[in-house]
Amino acid sequence: MINRRHFMKGGLAASTIGALGLSKKSEAADFAGYPDSMGVLVDLSRCIGCRSCEAACNSEQQLPPPEKPFNDFSVFEELRHGQKRRPDENTYTVVNSYDPPALDHPLFRKIQCNHCLEPACLTSCFVNAYTKTPEGAVIYNPDVCVGCRNCMIACPFYIPAFRYSSAFQPRIMKCVFCHDTRLREGKPPACVESCPVEALTFGRRTDLLAMGKQRIRQNPESYVNHIYGEHEAGGTAWMYLSPAPFEQAGFDTTVPNEPILNYVKDFLSFVPMVLMIWPALFAGFHLLAKRKNDNTSAATQDNEE
Amino acid sequence: MDISIQYKTSVPIVSHVKPDGTAWTLKEKLWLGMPFQDYKRLALKNPVNWVLLAIFAVGIPLLLMRYLGGLDTVTNSSDDYPWGVFLGFGLFGMVPLSASGFLLGTTVEIFDRRDFLPIERLALLNGLLGYFFAVVYLLIDVGMPWRIYYPMIISLGPAAVLFLVAWHVATYLSVQIAEVSSAFFEWIGWLKAKRFIKAITLGLTIAGIILSTLHQGALGALFNYAPTKVHPLWFSASYNWIHFFCSAIFAGLSMVIVSSTICKHFLRWRCDTRFLGSVDDLTIKLGKGCAYAMITYLVIKMIGVAHDNDWAYLFTGWGQYFLLELGVGVFLPMLLFAFGVKHRSANLVRFAAFNAVLGIIWNRLNVALICFNWRMYQEIPRWQELWITLTILAVYFVVYRFILYRLPILYQWQGQR
Numbered sequence: 001m002i003n004r005r006h007f008m009k010g011g012l013a014a015s016t017i018g019a020l021g022l023s024k025k026s027e028a029a030d031f032a033g034y035p036d037s038m039g040v041l042v043d044l045s046r047c048i049g050c051r052s053c054e055a056a057c058n059s060e061q062q063l064p065p066p067e068k069p070f071n072d073f074s075v076f077e078e079l080r081h082g083q084k085r086r087p088d089e090n091t092y093t094v095v096n097s098y099d100p101p102a103l104d105h106p107l108f109r110k111i112q113c114n115h116c117l118e119p120a121c122l123t124s125c126f127v128n129a130y131t132k133t134p135e136g137a138v139i140y141n142p143d144v145c146v147g148c149r150n151c152m153i154a155c156p157f158y159i160p161a162f163r164y165s166s167a168f169q170p171r172i173m174k175c176v177f178c179h180d181t182r183l184r185e186g187k188p189p190a191c192v193e194s195c196p197v198e199a200l201t202f203g204r205r206t207d208l209l210a211m212g213k214q215r216i217r218q219n220p221e222s223y224v225n226h227i228y229g230e231h232e233a234g235g236t237a238w239m240y241l242s243p244a245p246f247e248q249a250g251f252d253t254t255v256p257n258e259p260i261l262n263y264v265k266d267f268l269s270f271v272p273m274v275l276m277i278w279p280a281l282f283a284g285f286h287l288l289a290k291r292k293n294d295n296t297s298a299a300t301q302d303n304e305e
Numbered sequence: 306m307d308i309s310i311q312y313k314t315s316v317p318i319v320s321h322v323k324p325d326g327t328a329w330t331l332k333e334k335l336w337l338g339m340p341f342q343d344y345k346r347l348a349l350k351n352p353v354n355w356v357l358l359a360i361f362a363v364g365i366p367l368l369l370m371r372y373l374g375g376l377d378t379v380t381n382s383s384d385d386y387p388w389g390v391f392l393g394f395g396l397f398g399m400v401p402l403s404a405s406g407f408l409l410g411t412t413v414e415i416f417d418r419r420d421f422l423p424i425e426r427l428a429l430l431n432g433l434l435g436y437f438f439a440v441v442y443l444l445i446d447v448g449m450p451w452r453i454y455y456p457m458i459i460s461l462g463p464a465a466v467l468f469l470v471a472w473h474v475a476t477y478l479s480v481q482i483a484e485v486s487s488a489f490f491e492w493i494g495w496l497k498a499k500r501f502i503k504a505i506t507l508g509l510t511i512a513g514i515i516l517s518t519l520h521q522g523a524l525g526a527l528f529n530y531a532p533t534k535v536h537p538l539w540f541s542a543s544y545n546w547i548h549f550f551c552s553a554i555f556a557g558l559s560m561v562i563v564s565s566t567i568c569k570h571f572l573r574w575r576c577d578t579r580f581l582g583s584v585d586d587l588t589i590k591l592g593k594g595c596a597y598a599m600i601t602y603l604v605i606k607m608i609g610v611a612h613d614n615d616w617a618y619l620f621t622g623w624g625q626y627f628l629l630e631l632g633v634g635v636f637l638p639m640l641l642f643a644f645g646v647k648h649r650s651a652n653l654v655r656f657a658a659f660n661a662v663l664g665i666i667w668n669r670l671n672v673a674l675i676c677f678n679w680r681m682y683q684e685i686p687r688w689q690e691l692w693i694t695l696t697i698l699a700v701y702f703v704v705y706r707f708i709l710y711r712l713p714i715l716y717q718w719q720g721q722r
Contacts, residue, residue, distance in 0.1 A: 081385075081682035088384055124530045126468035127460040144460035147448020149387035150467050154530035162448065164382030167375040170448035254533050263542045264466050267526035270546075271469065271519060278515045282415050286507060289417035 037117075037136030038183065039205035039237035040192055041212050042110055044249060045222060046199035049076070049095055049108035056194035057093045057112075060178060064090045076106075084250065087111060089163040092175040093191060100244030107242070109249050110200070112191070113138060113159045113175035114229060115237035120260035121151035121160055121174075129172075135184060136205065136237045137177035145171060156233050156255045177237070205237055212241055234259030317575055318711075320719035321494055331493070337710060357699050364696025367689050371445060379689040386677065386684040388446070390694050393673035395442025397524055398666040399435045400474075401549070404557025405564075406432020406481055407510075407517040408594075414510040421590070423583045426488055426714045427568070428561045430705070433481040435560075436474060438701040445693065466526045473520035480509050480516065491718040492711065499722075518550060525549025528672055536676035538618050538627040541609035551605060552635075555598040556665040558591045559638075562658035564705075568715055575709060577716035585651040592642045592654035595661060599639035606631060623679065630671060634664025 055070035057063070068075055076097035078085055085094040093112035100107055119138045122130035129145040132138050140160075147170050152160045160174045178189035187193075188202035201208060212227045228246050229239030232255045240251070247253045256262075318338045321328050329338065336344045348354055370378045380389050409428030412418045444450040456462065456471045483502055490499035502509075525545040528535050532542060541548070565584050568576060576584075610616060618624045638660040645653030674684065709715060 083385070083681065086384065120530060124465050124467065126456045126462040126465040126471055128462040129460070144452075144455055145449065146452045146455050147450075148446075148467060149448070150465070150527070150530065152384065152387035153527070153534070156531075156533050158385060161384040162376075162382070162387065164377035164380070164448075165375050167371075167373055170375065252533060256532060260530055260532070261464075263529040263532050264526055266543055267466065267522065267529065267546045268464075268469075270522075274515055274518050278518065279511050282411070282511050282514055283507070286415045286417070289415065293417050293419075 034132070034134045034136065035206075037134060037205055037237060038177075038202065039115070039136055039208050039239060040189070041201040041203070041208040041227075041239050041241065043199050043201070043215070043241045044107055044109055045241065045243040046197050047095070047108040047110065048197055048199075049073070049097055049106065050196065051075075051095050052194045052196060053110055053191035053200065054091070054093055054095060056190040057175070058091070060181060060190035061092055061176075063092065066090070085111075086161075087113075087159055087174065088161045089165065089173045091161075092173070096250060098244075098249045100248035103244055107244055107249050109240070109251075110191070111157075111159075112238065113177070114157055114233075115175075115177055116233050116259070117235040117237070118233075118259035118261055120154035120156060120233065123259070123261040123264075124150045124154035126150070133179060133183075135177075135179065137179035137183050138174075139176045139179050140172055140174060142171040147171075154260055156252065156260060205239075208239060212239060215241060231257040233257075234261075317716075319577070319713075319716060322720065334492070334711065357703060360692075360696055360699045364692055364699070367693050368445070368696065370689075371693065376446075376448065379687065379693060381684060381687055381690070383684055385681060386674065388673055388677075389684070390670075390674070390686045390690050391442050391446035393670050394666065394694055395446070395697065396439050397669035397673050399439040399442065400524060401521065401553035401556035401665055401669070402560040402662060403432045403435025403439070404517060404521060404553040405429075405435075405561040406484065406557075407513040408554065408557045409561065410484065410510045410513050414506055415514075420583075421587060423580045424561060424565060424587050424591075426485070427565055428557075429481065429484045430488075430708060430712075430714055431561055431564050432557070433478070433485050434701060434705050434708075436478050436481060438697060440474065440478070441697055441700075442694075445697070466523050466530070470520050470523045470527065473516045473523065477513065477516040477520065480512050484509055484513070488712040488714055491713050491722055494721075496721060517553075521553040522546030522550040525672075531677070534678055535672060536618075536623055536627075536679040537613060537615045538610065538623060539672045539676045541613055543612060544605060544609040547605055548602070548609060551598060551602045552665055552668065555595040555602065555661055558595045558598070559658035559661040559665075562588050562591055562595075562655055563662055566655045566658070568709065572706075572709060572715065575715050579717060580715050588651040588654050588658075589646055589649055592657060593646045595658070596639055596642035596646060599635055599642065599661070603631065603635060603639070606635075623676070626671075626676075630664070630667060633660075634667050635661070638664060 051070045051073070054066075058066065058070070075085060076095075084096040085091075087094055093110060095108050095110050097106045097108055115132075115136055115138045117132070119130060119132055122132060122138060126148070127144045127146055129141045130138060130151065131141070147162070149160075149162055149172075151172060152158075152162065160172045163170045163173055177183050178187075182189055192200040192202045201211065203211070209227065209230060212230075216223045216225055216227075222243055224242050224245055226246065227239050227241060228251055229236035234257070240246070242249050242251075318329060318334055323329055323338075339347070367379055376382055380391075383389070405428040409421060409425045412421050413425045444453060447453065452459070456468055457475065462468050484506070487499045487502045490496065490502070523546065525548055528540060529542055529545055532540060565588065569581065569584055573581070610619070619628065638657040641653055641657035641660065645651070645657055674686075678684075
């Protein structure tokens with residue numbers, strides 16, 4: 001038969017172990033984004049697919065030299081597993097070419113980290129390797145990263161890439177908005193500066209939104225009435241204007257309008273309940289089951305006597 | 306290998322004392338009471354060991370390649386499919402199969418069902434090893450395994466679901482080591498330590514329930530981070546964690562049935578009459594639990610479809626695949642369980658359990674790999690990746706067998722306990 005002392009001891013052990021798992025402080029719960037953060041507006045109707053931004057990024061971020069030079073436009077035809085190019089461990093940004101049926105010319109789209117206001121990579125990281133800076137960049141700290149690649153699962157834009165080729169210095173590779181070398185000093189990222197046709201506009205995100213809406217208002221027939229990134233994934237610092245429906249330019253239009261974090265909040269809010277209720281509930285079950293069994297065996301003994 | 310016939314007098318070891326009255330030394334216990342030469346001879350005679358050796362002969366060089374050359378020497382190193390077979394099978398598949406520990410712990414210690422005692426330790430060991438090897442798979446898959454403790458002390462990301470998984474799996478691993486250690490303490494004869502574990506058993510068990518509920522569910526919630534990537538039929542923001550938790554119940558129970566079946570047939574010399582006498586009856590009782598868990602699971606799977614209004618997908622190719630998975634992986638074994646229980650056929654229940662174990666692995670691979678990126682291409686794992694997965698599974702088997710040969714899991718320790 002269980003005695004009080006053993007029961008208390010057991011309960012204490014349970015609470016200690018339970019408390020070790022207590023960890024549910026959600027710092028990102030009310031995060032509404034930094035008010036003065038910067039962003040970039042990409043106007044697909046202006047982009048000519050010259051790949052200057054790719055070259056500028058490569059040299060600014062000291063990435064390995066590309067397989068094909070940046071003035072080789074055959075890369076637009078490259079397909080891997082039927083997919084167009086994407087940022088990888090050697091490339092932070094790529095430009096792809098699309099052929100929307102309603103247009104008589106190809107449409108070029110630059111892909112890089114969109115620097116979400118509430119980044120999925122950041123909220124899924126169990127070692128806090130990601131930081132959203134007040135300037136608007138989502139940066140990554142390779143010194144604490146364990147290489148679990150949950151951020152790659154979480155990113156709805158398929159941006160973070162992993163340096164699989166290294167056994168001893170693997171890390172996530174992704175666009176950092178030139179945070180350390182430029183953004184922090186208020187300068188635009190290298191790709192924006194290199195753009196010869198002002199397809200990329202750098203500025204405060206709020207100003208860029210107003211600018212984008214103005215362009216749509218002034219030329220309603222030249223644009224789809226939507227700024228991709230205003231709301232997608234809870235809003236992103238990099239936003240896009242397009243003359244053709246966004247899905248025809250390779251955008252995923254099923255990305256939800258709320259931060260990815262919202263999808264795990266239900267589960268996370270369930271955690272404290274389990275931690276509080278389970279010990280009492282199951283200790284109660286135990287006492288009831290024990291008591292019933294003890295009573296039954298006592299009754300049997302009585303009958304035998 | 307049937308050692309009992311050749312060594313009728315002293316083997317298998319069931320107590321501290323030899324038939325002649327002197328005590329077994331630790332070394333003798335390790336070699337199962339045989340001279341080392343005999344032990345080696347028997348081991349080499351066993352064809353299973355040769356299969357294992359063949360697996361290791363290829364697998365160990367592959368593992369070295371992975372650690373010296375990087376993940377891309379053995380995997381597809383895909384940026385689109387960051388999680389491959391190591392996690393899809395090793396973590397997401399092994400963990401539900403290891404729910405056995407907390408389930409039987411709860412049955413015996415919380416609900417005071419002493420009739421399950423003969424199989425409790427097997428369930429606890431199955432749980433411990435399953436978790437341990439899930440962590441081993443993790444250590445192969447993560448890029449910087451030498452930083453595996455970082456989320457514990459170096460840099461905390463407490464708002465992440467994976468943080469919860471890491472902490473709970475680590476804590477639960479310690480809980481399970483404590484739970485299984487009483488068998489070890491009996492075996493080496495340290496009764497004081499065993500008494501201490503016994504005194505905190507209730508606490509350990511309740512901790513096990515808490516940690517299991519949360520991290521089994523959390524593995525499902527990990528996919529909540531990918532609402533646009535997992536096929537809607539395998540994704541439900543509100544129900545992912547419940548689906549994972551509920552299916553872990555019958556997965557864990559089925560795995561104990563599978564494990565006890567293998568022991569009953571191939572490790573008969575190590576089982577005592579208490580185990581052999583009750584295992585059929587217990588199999589049927591566990592099968593009953595499986596059937597109940599499975600009908601619950603099927604209902605909430607349908608609620609998941611209804612809640613997100615995914616009915617239209619059922620009429621696509623993906624929908625047929627979804628129904629095939631539920632039909633062959635869950636519905637069929639559920640019927641077999643129910644039929645086996647009704648007609649008291651332990652062997653039918655055993656067949657159902659094998660089916661259910663494969664079904665749950667299939668489900669986890671679907672969520673993590675096959676139905677992931679469903680609008681993109683399908684990733685096909687490289688053979689090296691599969692072979693490494695098999696190699697770790699073989700190590701798991703060797704360790705499992707090593708412990709069952711020795712510790713009082715399938716038999717009761719004679720003398721002081």
